[in-house]
Amino acid sequence: MQEVISVWVRDPRIQKNDFWYAYIDYEICLHTNSLCFNKKISCVRRRYSEFVWLRQKLQANSLLITKLPELPPKNPFFSLNNARQITERMRGLQHFLEQIVQSTLLLSDSCLHLFLQSELSAAKMEACAGGRTSYSVRHAVQRCGFGLRRFVYDEDTDEDCNASYGSNSDSSLFPELEAGNGDPAPNGTETSAPLDVIRTNQEEPLCMSVST
Template identity: 45%
Template sequence: MYRNNLNEEEFITVRVQDPRLQNEGSWTSYVDYKIFLHTNSKAFTAKTSCVRRRYREFAWLRKQLQKYAGLAPVPALPGKLPFYIGCTDDFIEQRRQGLQQFLEKAIQSMVLLSDSQLHLFLQSQLSVGDIEACVNGHQPYTATEAILNYAMSNRGWTQEETLSR
């Protein structure tokens, strides 16, 4: 926690919740998770956001963070199992908890928190390819514009969310 000029504590709350099975019954089935972020930190463009990501996207993010983090440690992800083995409620809940811990540790690192890929992952629904393209200047928009665009579209915030600090 940090203090801002108003003597109010700065906070960043991230939650991984609501696992959903997508493409159920097909060979392309997967589980995705809702990532809900609420903050008053100046580090973030949008103060509240909500996106859905799957494990493969978390694995991509970790790899990207490792590339750019230098000597800063990058938190571990929960283990990977073939989907047909790992599709039990207990496994999905353990994975959800592991993904939550991964994000909590990532946002505590000033080095990782300064990576725009992390911000785009948490605050836009861009694909991982589009995140890379944006960060590398191959999109007609900046990371900040992508995040604000998503927030303004009303998809970045769902009214059902209530969050107590």
């Protein structure tokens, strides 16, 4: 059987923590039959700064053996109101991931698997990959179920994937991962909506620094 790793970046949504602060995240869907992945179908949401974190970690862990593809450039004038800019960035992020998953060396990196198939924040992904959490990389991936039902419906693979979702939905196994990205759940302050619902003049924070 031919090995297939398909990855999509889609459904940009504005996330608002409060009146002043907003950013965009994107849905990343993976569908594969590769033995490199324990979970064959998954969906998570990631923001641009997390892509920056991933590229930095992959570059450091590969010891410069592999030249990584570039991310879409940081734009100081990026606007949440500009559909063209958002679409261009989303396409650039998908192209980046499509190139990454073609590398056998990079597919062996735990950071990539946590990025694609867990709901951990960047800080918790780094801690998990470094063995500094009570749960393993495999457990974090198995616990992930965000957005899977909708993805299964979209791809017309309900029977096979609903069974997979059910087997990974026991939240009592990993209480540390219960609240989304591995952090405490917000007290009703964070909201999200498709781009055609929320409009704001706030620019998206494009990068974050990660201590290594």
